[in-house]
Amino acid sequence: MKQWGRLCIASIVALIHGACAAPAIVMTASLGALQTGTEAFIRGELESTVAHPMHEVFRATQAALLELEFPIRRADIGDANAYVVSAEAQGRKINVSLELKSPLVTKLNIRVGLFGDQTVSRLILAAIQAQLEHEGSHVGVIPLNPD
Numbered sequence: 677m678k679q680w681g682r683l684c685i686a687s688i689v690a691l692i693h694g695a696c697a698a699p700a701i702v703m704t705a706s707l708g709a710l711q712t713g714t715e716a717f718i719r720g721e722l723e724s725t726v727a728h729p730m731h732e733v734f735r736a737t738q739a740a741l742l743e744l745e746f747p748i749r750r751a752d753i754g755d756a757n758a759y760v761v762s763a764e765a766q767g768r769k770i771n772v773s774l775e776l777k778s779p780l781v782t783k784l785n786i787r788v789g790l791f792g793d794q795t796v797s798r799l800i801l802a803a804i805q806a807q808l809e810h811e812g813s814h815v816g817v818i819p820l821n822p823d
Contacts, residue, residue, distance in 0.1 A: 715801070720792020724784045724801055728808050730774050733782040734758045736811065737772050740803035746770055764788070764796075772800070 715724045726733060734753050737760050741748060746762040758774040768789035775783040784804070786797040 715798075717792070717794045717797070720787060720790075722784075722786040722792075722794065722797035722801060724786075725777065726782055726784065726805065726808060727780055728782055729780060730756075730758060730776045730782045732808065732811060733774055733784065733804065734760070736804050736807035737774070737784075739807045740800060741770070741772075743807075744800065744803055746800075768793075770796075770800070772804075 738748055741762045748762055750761040756776045760772045762770040771787045773785045777783050786800055788796045
């Protein structure tokens with residue numbers, strides 16, 4: 677019994693000590709009726725995947741940034757990639773890049789400022805997802821056998 681108590685205390689100390697260091701990766705997974713995908717904030721950049729065609733995500737990104745009153749500086753879309761550049765009121769640059777993964781799946785990378793800002797990046801992602809839900813096109817669950 678004493679050994680079990682010592683093991684528990686050692687585990688708790690190790691967890692507390694490990695929690696003091698800044699995490700390199702923060703991940704969340706979310707499943708909803710209109711959204712599927714994962715998010716990861718790595719090296720100042722928020723990465724996410726949405727179950728929508730790239731051209732819809734491109735439009736939703738621009739609408740979301742304008743709704744948040746971030747002016748669009750540049751925007752371009754190609755066959756497999758797209759990007760939107762904006763800026764905050766203080767001048768920090770906002771980069772949103774899109775990558776086509778399949779006709780119905782698009783990867784987003786969002787960076788705010790040189791070192792990244794997780795809270796603003798997540799706010800922008802939430803606004804993009806809201807725009808996609810507003811469009812109401814593709815649902816995140818795709819049937820495997822449409823009978």
